[in-house]
Amino acid sequence: MDIKRRNFLKVAGITTLAGLGGTAVVGRLVASSGLAQAAGGQGAAQAGQANLNGNQTNPGVKRYGMIINLKSFRDDPTLGEKIVEACHSYNNVPDVPNPKDEIKWIWMTRYENAFHENYHLYRDEATEKQELPVLCNHCDKPPCVRVCPTKATFRNRDGVVVMDYHRCIGCRFCMAACPYGMRSFNYIEPAPYISNLNQNKPRRMRGVVEKCNFCVGRIEVGQLPACVEACGESKALVFGDLNDPDSEIRKLLRENHTILRNPSLGTLPSVFYIV
Amino acid sequence: MYDSGKIIPGLLIFVLFVTIPIWYNRGTAQAVPEIVLPKDVESCVLPLAAIRSDHMKLLMTWRDDVLRDGDRSTFEIEGKQYQKSLTLTCLQCHANKEQFCDPCHTYVAVRQPNCWDCHFAPVE
Numbered sequence: 001m002d003i004k005r006r007n008f009l010k011v012a013g014i015t016t017l018a019g020l021g022g023t024a025v026v027g028r029l030v031a032s033s034g035l036a037q038a039a040g041g042q043g044a045a046q047a048g049q050a051n052l053n054g055n056q057t058n059p060g061v062k063r064y065g066m067i068i069n070l071k072s073f074r075d076d077p078t079l080g081e082k083i084v085e086a087c088h089s090y091n092n093v094p095d096v097p098n099p100k101d102e103i104k105w106i107w108m109t110r111y112e113n114a115f116h117e118n119y120h121l122y123r124d125e126a127t128e129k130q131e132l133p134v135l136c137n138h139c140d141k142p143p144c145v146r147v148c149p150t151k152a153t154f155r156n157r158d159g160v161v162v163m164d165y166h167r168c169i170g171c172r173f174c175m176a177a178c179p180y181g182m183r184s185f186n187y188i189e190p191a192p193y194i195s196n197l198n199q200n201k202p203r204r205m206r207g208v209v210e211k212c213n214f215c216v217g218r219i220e221v222g223q224l225p226a227c228v229e230a231c232g233e234s235k236a237l238v239f240g241d242l243n244d245p246d247s248e249i250r251k252l253l254r255e256n257h258t259i260l261r262n263p264s265l266g267t268l269p270s271v272f273y274i275v
Numbered sequence: 276m277y278d279s280g281k282i283i284p285g286l287l288i289f290v291l292f293v294t295i296p297i298w299y300n301r302g303t304a305q306a307v308p309e310i311v312l313p314k315d316v317e318s319c320v321l322p323l324a325a326i327r328s329d330h331m332k333l334l335m336t337w338r339d340d341v342l343r344d345g346d347r348s349t350f351e352i353e354g355k356q357y358q359k360s361l362t363l364t365c366l367q368c369h370a371n372k373e374q375f376c377d378p379c380h381t382y383v384a385v386r387q388p389n390c391w392d393c394h395f396a397p398v399e
Contacts, residue, residue, distance in 0.1 A: 156345050164342050165393065197395070200362060205392035220347050 063140065063159035064214055065242040065270035066228070067252050070132050072236030079236055080108040080131055086230030090215065092203040094193035103184040103204075105212040106135040106227055114273075117262055127275075133237075135227075136161060136182045136212035137261060137269030144174035144183065153209075158220075159242075159270065162213045170207040179265050183211045214239075242270060308378035313368040320352060320364070331388070334361060361394055372396035 073079050087093065087106045094103050108131040112119045142161045144153050152167035153174050175183045189206045197203075201217070204210050215225035219239075223229070228239045240249030252258075258272040276282065291298075319326050321333065337359035340346040349356040357364045369375040372391070380387065 154343070156343075158345065162342070166338065199395050199397070202362070202393040202395070205389070216345070217347075220345055
C-alpha cells in the first residue's frame with residue numbers, strides 16, 4: 001500500500017493539531033488543580049505558623065518532648081550539676097579538659113546564651129544570675145536532619161532526633177545547621193576521657209558528631225531519660241508525649257506559660273521552658 | 276621456535292614470580308583455631324553454620340532494627356528472652372573477645388571490625 005505525499009501531510013497535520021490541542025487542554029486542567037493545591041498549601045502553612053507546637057492531635061504517633069522548669073533550678077542550685085552528671089555518666093560522654101575538644105550532651109548556660117531572641121538590656125536579677133540547662137531540642141523540623149548527607153542523624157518514629165554513629169562520616173554539616181549549637185564533634189579519641197564507664201552503653205569514636213538522644217534506649221523500654229530520673233520528685237524536668245493530650249507534659253503546657261528557644265526559626269523545638 | 280633460549284627461561288622466571296605467594300609461604304600454614312565455646316549454654320541464636328557465615332549480617336540487621344526502626348523486641352531461645360544486642364546478648368555468653376572473636380578473625384585475615392571502637396568487650 002502506497003502512502004501518497006498528500007495523505008501523509010494530512011495525517012501528520014491532524015496529529016500535530018490534536019497533540020498541541022491536547023497538551024493545551026491537559027495544561028489547563030493541571031494549572032487549575034495546581035492553583036487549588038497552592039491555595040490549600042498556603043492555608044496549611046498559615047495554620048502551621050499559628051501553632052508552634054506542630055501537630056497537636058496526632059493519635060498513635062508519638063512526639064516526645066520535655067519541659068524544663070527553671071523555678072526548680074533556682075530553688076536547688078545543685079540540680080544542674082546533678083542532671084549533667086547523670087546524663088554524661090550514663091551515656092559515656094567524655095570529660096575533655098580542652099574546651100575546643102569538649103563533648104557535651106546537656107549543660108548549664110546563661111540565659112542570654114539560650115534565649116537570644118528574648119534577651120534585652122533590662123533583665124531581672126534572677127534571670128541575670130541563673131544558669132539553665134540546654135540540650136538537643138529534638139525539633140519537629142530539625143535542620144540537622146535535612147543536611148545530613150548519610151542520614152546518620154534522623155528523626156525516629158517517636159519524634160526523637162537520634163544519631164546512627166555507624167553512618168556518621170564526620171562532615172559536621174549538622175553542626176553548622178543546628179541553630180542551637182547542641183552538637184559536639186569528637187576531634188580527639190574520647191575513650192581516655194571517660195571516667196565512669198557504663199559498660200552496657202557504647203561510647204563514641206574519633207570523627208563522629210554526638211548529642212543528646214533523649215536516652216532513646218531507655219525510653220523505648222519504658223524508662224525515663226537519665227537526666228529526668230536524676231531530678232527525682234522535684235519535677236524540674238518533665239518528659240512525655242506531646243501528641244497525647246492527657247500526658248503530664250501537655251497538662252503542664254496547658255497550665256503554664258512556656259517559651260521555646262529561637263521560635264522564629266521555625267524548627268519547632270520539643271523542649272519547653274517555664275521561666 | 277625462534278629465540279627459545281630467551282623465551283623459555285623468561286617463562287620460567289615469570290611462572291616463579293607469579294607463584295611467589297605459594298612457595299614463599301609454604302609450610303607456614305596455621306592450624307584452624309580452636310574456639311573456646313561457652314560451657315553452660317547449648318545453642319546460639321542461629322545454627323552453627325549460619326552463625327559462622329552470617330554473624331556479621333545478623334549484627335547489622337539487629338543494629339538497623341534497634342537503632343533505625345526502634346524495634347527493641349526480644350526473641351526467645353529455649354525459654355529465655357534475648358535482646359538484639361552485641362553487648363547484652365552475644366557478649367554475655369562469649370565473654371572473652373581475645374579467645375572467641377580474635378583467633379578466627381586473625382586466621383582468616385579479616386581485619387579487626389570497628390565494633391570495638393565504641394562497643395565494650397567485657398573486661399576480664
